[in-house]
Amino acid sequence: MEQQTENDEPLTPAGRLFLQPEMDQVINCVMGLKNPIDISAIKSEIGTSILTRHPRFTSLLVRDRRGVEHWRKTQIDLDRHVIVVDSAVPDDVGGDDEDAVNDYLADLAVSSPLSTDKPLWEIHLVMAQNCIVFRIHHSLGDGISLMSMLLSCCRRADDADALPCMNGTKSRERNGTERRRWSWRVWEFVKVVWFTVVFVVGLMGRCLWVKDKKTAVSGGAGVELWPRKMATARFSLDDMKVVKKAIPDATINDVLFGVISSGLSRYLDIRSGKALQEGLQITGLAMVNLRKQPGLQDMENLMKGNWKVRWGNQFGMLLLPVYYYRGGSDPLQYLKRAKVMIDQKKHSLEAPFSYKMGDLVMSYLGPKAATLLNYRVVCNTTFTISNVLGPPEEITAVGNPVTYLRASLSSLPHAITMHMLSYAGRADMQIMVAKDIIPDPKVLAKCFEDALLELKEAATATTKSIGGN
The missing domain is CATH 3.30.559.30 (Nonribosomal peptide synthetase, condensation domain)
Incomplete structure (x- = not known):
């Protein structure tokens, strides 16, 4: 235990903020798929992806005697992180697939915190609606970091070996002559x-x-x-x-x-x-x-x-x-x-x-x-x-075409x-x-x-x- 404690890594200030009860935030990103979900293929892809090797995604949240949060390395049990859901709504409830998924996400936003006895992420495979819900605690990273992580598990639809890309923001060109440059800067x-x-x-x-x-x-x-x-x-x-x-x-x-x-x-x-x-x-x-x-x-x-x-x-x-x-x-x-x-x-x-x-x-x-x-x-x-x-181009997840990407947070x-x-x-x-x-x-x-x-x-x-x- 002493050796483990020495190797613990403290959370960043922003990460600690997102763990406070009033600001506890989980990012819920849903990926719609064109074809039925292959559970074994999804698990195999996750098991070999960065998700199961990245330090943040393979660490438990622990607190020391002063209540200060740290990350502690642990082993990943995929069966505890990959959750198979037959349908986003009960069988006796009507409505289309989009309504069903949105209602499911709305319920997750207020009633389903992530358990701290495992790394703070889950993947819900919603079989009836052909979608994957990635639930990742905000203390693990912001939207840009987590979108990068998500896309690393996907491939471009037009090139099965190529990773998707995210558009960067181009800086604006500044017009003006050399004569005006200093006055412009001032x-x-x-x-x-x-x-x-x-x-x-x-x-x-x-x-x-x-x-x-x-x-x-x-x-x-x-x-x-x-x-x-x-x-x-x-x-x-x-x-x-x-x-x-x-x-x-x-x-x-x-x-x-x-x-x-x-x-x-x-x-x-x-x-x-x-x-x-x-x-x-x-x-x-x-x-x-x-x-x-x-x-x-x-x-x-x-x-x-x-x-x-x-x-x-x-x-x-x-x-x-x-x-x-x-x-x-x-x-x-x-x-x-x-x-x-x-x-x-x-x-x-x-x-x-x-x-x-x-x-x-x-x-x-x-x-x-x-x-x-x-x-x-x-x-x-x-x-x-x-x-x-x-991504500006269409992508696939384990060879299954992705029809939409959407994101939301826990309630505020x-x-x-x-x-x-x-x-x-x-x-x-x-x-x-x-x-x-x-x-x-x-x-x-x-x-x-x-x-x-x-x-x-x-x-x-x-x-x-x-x-x-």
Whole structure:
């Protein structure tokens, strides 16, 4: 035992945060398959994959006498990690496969924590719905790390020997002559300082007392324990690219937040009528990857057995406000407002600051203080949003074509959480809600889908108008 204790590895501060009861988070990623699941083939693939060799996935969570968490190496028993489920719903319950899987994930989000007597991951094989649910505790890594791990077990559909890839974000080219370069840099520095101060003060305010006004989609302390429902909003990346081209220098993330702003406004019109004041701020909370390398690089190095690559939870927190407006004559206004907001965030160090502050608070004041601050930020905002890039091409799992990839998290004090994952030209957004607050998540999903179509129609009309002139 003494030798084992010496070899134990302490958790990172972010990993410890995700193990606190108020912030306990499990990532649930579902992979739909075209053909029936071959249980023995899946187990064989898992047994030879990185999943059963990576230090984080082959370690138990243990606590020392002071209550500090550590990782301790152990042996993997696949039969305890691979769970075969005949169907996502009982035989006497109707509904289609998508509803069944979403209901299954919604139940997992509040009622099925991972056992600490084995490494903190499970794989559920849902036979009737032909899907695999990967349940991985957030303390093992963030979305980028875990997507890399997941894709390392898959292959491209057009090349059975090739690994899938994850699109990295291309840096924007900066225009300007050499004569303007120094003045441009000075102006950029001034903007970074200004927006960092403004947004950091705003983040600290959310930790203390500042909160969104109450609406039909607001959560609060204790809501993480309420029953959940889930729906899926489906988007075409081609449609999002059409919208993106309507506004100079816009990005897919700009379009996403334009869609969220428009979709939430539509839904609040349905639920609240004209009771809300135009311009009402609805604040989202997003986690931003702080790695210099994209997830693909992590995956390639892991395949080579290099365990010292960047891994774990390396992300910062961003407050992303959107605003309620009733439908007007120009739907692209939602995109324009979203772009201004996101451009300002890009000029700030809010995300790195939040990561460093969380690290310091956890290290010097302990997990209770860090959890309290993070929990208050969640309670004082309205929704969670994440956007992870999946493989741009179709992939297979053990030779079985993958039809969709979707992701979600355990429940939070927010009444609405949204997690978008792209795959092969499509993007599915899992919308999980507290069903006693938002009883109709399918209506909300339809509001988002209609918002994108309306933005696409407006963007197409704008492009034709410009071309005609």
